[in-house]
Amino acid sequence: MRTNGDRRRGSGLGAAAVGIGALGVGELIAASRGDSLIDAVGRVLADTAPVPVVETTVALSGKHDKAVTRLGVGVGAIAATVGLGALPEQVRTPAVAAFGVAAAVLGFRRPTRSPATVVGAAAAAGVLGVGLRRRPRGLFGALLWAGAGAGLLAGARALIRDYDRRQGAAIRRVGPMGGISMVPRDGLEEEPGLSSLITANRSFYVADVNLSPPRIDPTRWRLAVTGQVAHPLRLSLAELAADAVEFDAVMVCVHNRPGERRAGNGRWYGVPLAQLLAHAIPESGATRMVTRAVDGYTTSLPVEPLRSGAWPGYLVIGMNGEPLPPAHGFPARVFVPGLYGQYTGAKWLAELELTDDRHVDYWWQRGWPSEPMWVTPQARIDVTAPGRAAAGTTSLAGVAWAPPHGVDAVEIRIDEGDWLPADLGTELAPAAWRRWRTTVDVPSGAHTVQVRAISRSGEVQDGTPRSPFPSGPTGFHSVTIKV
Ligand SMILES: Nc1nc2c(c(=O)[nH]1)N[C@H]1C(S)=C(S)[C@@H](COP(=O)(O)O)O[C@H]1N2
Ligand SMILES: [Mo]
Numbered sequence: 454m455r456t457n458g459d460r461r462r463g464s465g466l467g468a469a470a471v472g473i474g475a476l477g478v479g480e481l482i483a484a485s486r487g488d489s490l491i492d493a494v495g496r497v498l499a500d501t502a503p504v505p506v507v508e509t510t511v512a513l514s515g516k517h518d519k520a521v522t523r524l525g526v527g528v529g530a531i532a533a534t535v536g537l538g539a540l541p542e543q544v545r546t547p548a549v550a551a552f553g554v555a556a557a558v559l560g561f562r563r564p565t566r567s568p569a570t571v572v573g574a575a576a577a578a579g580v581l582g583v584g585l586r587r588r589p590r591g592l593f594g595a596l597l598w599a600g601a602g603a604g605l606l607a608g609a610r611a612l613i614r615d616y617d618r619r620q621g622a623a624i625r626r627v628g629p630m631g632g633i634s635m636v637p638r639d640g641l642e643e644e645p646g647l648s649s650l651i652t653a654n655r656s657f658y659v660a661d662v663n664l665s666p667p668r669i670d671p672t673r674w675r676l677a678v679t680g681q682v683a684h685p686l687r688l689s690l691a692e693l694a695a696d697a698v699e700f701d702a703v704m705v706c707v708h709n710r711p712g713e714r715r716a717g718n719g720r721w722y723g724v725p726l727a728q729l730l731a732h733a734i735p736e737s738g739a740t741r742m743v744t745r746a747v748d749g750y751t752t753s754l755p756v757e758p759l760r761s762g763a764w765p766g767y768l769v770i771g772m773n774g775e776p777l778p779p780a781h782g783f784p785a786r787v788f789v790p791g792l793y794g795q796y797t798g799a800k801w802l803a804e805l806e807l808t809d810d811r812h813v814d815y816w817w818q819r820g821w822p823s824e825p826m827w828v829t830p831q832a833r834i835d836v837t838a839p840g841r842a843a844a845g846t847t848s849l850a851g852v853a854w855a856p857p858h859g860v861d862a863v864e865i866r867i868d869e870g871d872w873l874p875a876d877l878g879t880e881l882a883p884a885a886w887r888r889w890r891t892t893v894d895v896p897s898g899a900h901t902v903q904v905r906a907i908s909r910s911g912e913v914q915d916g917t918p919r920s921p922f923p924s925g926p927t928g929f930h931s932v933t934i935k936v
Contacts, residue, residue, distance in 0.1 A: 468538025470598035471584035472531040477605025479577030484609035486569035487616030492664035493570045495522045497559045499662040508922050511708050553578020620668045630771025631699045631722030639878030641888050646836040648852045652717035659780045660706045666779040667747050667801045680807040683734035696724045702790035702884035703854045705828045708921045712930035718886040722771025727762040739807035744787040746799040790884035791857035796825040830855035830906035830914045832863050837934045840892045850890040855908030859883030862907040897936045903929040
């Protein structure tokens, strides 16, 4: 005999299963155009979540912030259906309808505007309404709904992968961008765990507010230079490539606390912004250059230092010899070496708009400072291994950066003792990261090793532990070695 409690549990389970089914239907419809309902909701969350929620998610999820957000959307959707399922029917039907309308409106608002996503949201709400009314009671019915939903979700993933494959083919047709042929060397011996001098595209960290990168057709794409300029420009990828040059620089996310890996060293290919601006000729009132992405994200930069070349910024179209991968902003992004990623310019660039100081950037609206923020010197320990030269010694190695001035010294200390200099690899460019290595001889037992970078401008890495928001992280990377 079933008790009331059993029935309630059973119906909660049924509601959860209906939720999975509805999500599957919505996702499959969105995926028919290569879009994703889940990712659209994820973007809305990224845009609207309060700063402490965003910061905590980033801090706890590391490089997996997108997977965690996606999981959160899925779990949240199922929890919401269980909640809706617990409502009396007179309330539930209007609630489901409101839910559907809200989802459709959110789906349609920039930047996630996509008809397939809106239709998907509406269909999911319809399935939810019907499914909750005739909810499966038994385990078998619940399994059937959940299984069907999971199958539809898998089908949607396959469709999306297919769109991504086509995008990959379109990017390959663009051809190489820059010549990575001469693999750069810094004279330091390679060893397991030590970061490569140049970070491969597939290992390069990805940070942005999208759950999946926007897809852009390179044959139709043009970079528009608009606003307060004497000569508005519309440039194709081929036209940009004709003026591109190669440069080495480290890209660093403002969320990169010491020891973390939200930083990568690239050999980039791009057009100097000073040159682009010289063609466009900004008018006298144009004080800011807004870098606007196809998905509505913006970052702006002051025009004067870009124009004069005091800040050597680039309109980047190539990364390590290839066109930018989708996750890194294909077909173009703006990069000013030395500025943190969120200030350095947008990926998936649509337009450069010359305007005045009234423009408000994406991050300013979220409490971050409005002035561009410079990367502070940071060093990381990648390797702690038994030294090869003598028994009992420990070999330490890693990377350090201080763009745009360059790394002048890397120092380590044991158990908060005196700072000792490490050996440095040859510098690729001041804006690039620099590898370091040293060997220490310490008595047996556990010891704390800390590392710091000193920039050529004389800035010494600040050891006070500080969270990224709002002025960037500080502190030392610290590891324990056992000898
Ligand atoms: N369009 C767009 N561009 C963006 C972002 C974004 O969210 N949207 N994030 C910025 C941030 S915070 C960083 S750290 C860098 C990361 O670049 P990467 O993913 O190529 O490492 O991109 C920047 N450009
Ligand atoms: Mo970032």
